[in-house]
Amino acid sequence: MTVSVSQNLSLRAQQSVSKKNPTADGMSLASKNKYDCSHNPSGIVNLGVAENHLMKNELRDI
Incomplete structure (x- = not known):
C-alpha cells in the first residue's frame, strides 16, 4: 500500500x-551548467554563494 x-x-x-523556490531553482541550474573558460565558456558563474578565502585554512581545520 502506497x-x-x-x-x-x-x-x-x-x-x-508545493511553493516554487526560485533561489533553489537558480542554484540547481547554475550547478548543472558551471562556467569554465575552456570547456564551457557560455556556462553560469554562480555569484550567489559567499566564500571567505582568507579563512579557508582555518575553516578546513575545524
Missing part, C-alpha cells in the same frame, strides 16, 4: 512544499 505525502504532512507543510 501512502501519499499529503497523508503524512500537515496542511501547512503541504503548502510550503
